[in-house]
Amino acid sequence: MVGTLPPEIGNLKxxxxxxxSMNRFSDGIPREIGGLQTLVHLSLRHNKFQGSIPDSMxxxxxxxxxxxxxxxxxEIPSGGSFKKLSSEFFIYNEALCGSSRFNVPPCPTSSKHRSNRKKLLLSFFLLGITLLFGPATVVFVWIRYRRGNRAPEQEDSFSAITRERISYxxxxxxxxxxxxxxxxxSGSFGSVYKGILRSGTAIGVKVFNFATGYSIQEF
Incomplete structure (x- = not known):
């Protein structure tokens, strides 16, 4: 037999x-097959099934x-009846993964876990920079913001520059x-960096270079 195994197989309650087994069925295993609660023997070996094994099974x-x-x-499901199945039932497939008892490689870490790991490493990196350079750096911040109530002809003008206390x-x-x-x-006195705060406010940050006498005089 050839073709796709129809989802109506789930009606064989x-x-x-x-x-x-020993046919040429292709495409995926229908998830409806997981509803056959009286089924104890299922052989799909030697076919051309693709995709993953449905979690419903x-x-x-x-x-x-x-x-x-x-x-x-x-991933090969590891719960339910799969706990007692032999690893020989899953050999010679494209790229199955899961528990080591099935003699398959472990599944790769999800993108979500990788993202969380990157965020954690970035936090430690920023903390290290703060502890290393924070005490030796003097930073002045000039914040520009637009006036809340401006005349139409002044919409493109900025309000006066003010100073706020912002953590390093x-x-x-x-x-x-x-x-x-x-x-x-950058110059002999130091460097100026642009940035955007969480509030969306654009800022300019000047970092003085105390290795030169000019920056001390300006300070």
């Missing part, structure tokens, strides 16, 4: 044994489930840790 009462020699990939950690976040991409200019 009284079936206890289904053997479709974890709730079945299978004692025999063989999908060897197919083109399946993804906030400055590092606003300027991407004083990166070169945010550098506006």
């Amino acid at each position: 009284a079936a206890t044994l289904i053997d479709l 974890s709730n079945m009462k299978l004692k025999y489930f063989n999908v060897s020699v197919n083109k399946l990939y993804g 950690y906030e400055l590092l976040q606003a300027t991407v840790a004083l990166s070169e991409t945010n550098l506006i200019g």
Whole structure:
């Protein structure tokens, strides 16, 4: 037999044994098959099934489930009846992964976990910069903001520059840790960086260079 295994197979509610091995079924295993609660023997070996094994099959009462020699990939369910299945039932597939008892490689870490790890490393990086350079750096911040009530002809003008107290950690976040991409200019007195606070306010940050006498005189 060839073709796709139809989802209507889930209507065989009284079936206890289904053997479709040694055929040429393709595409995925329909998730509706997970509703066959009386099924204890299911053989799909030696076909061309693709995709992953449906999670819905974890709730079945299978004692025999063989999908060897197919083109399946993804994680092998580890709960329910899969706890007692042999690793031989999953051999010769495309790229199955999961528990080591199935003799398959572990599944790769999800993108969400990788993202959380990157955020944690970035936090430690910023904290290290703060502890290392914070005490030796004097920063003046000039904040520009638009007037709340302006005449139509003055919509493009900025209000007077004011000064606010902002933590050094906030400055590092606003300027991407004083990166070169945010550098506006530099000279003998120090460097000026552009940045944007969490509130959306654009700022300019001047970092004095105390290695020269000029910056001390200006300070």
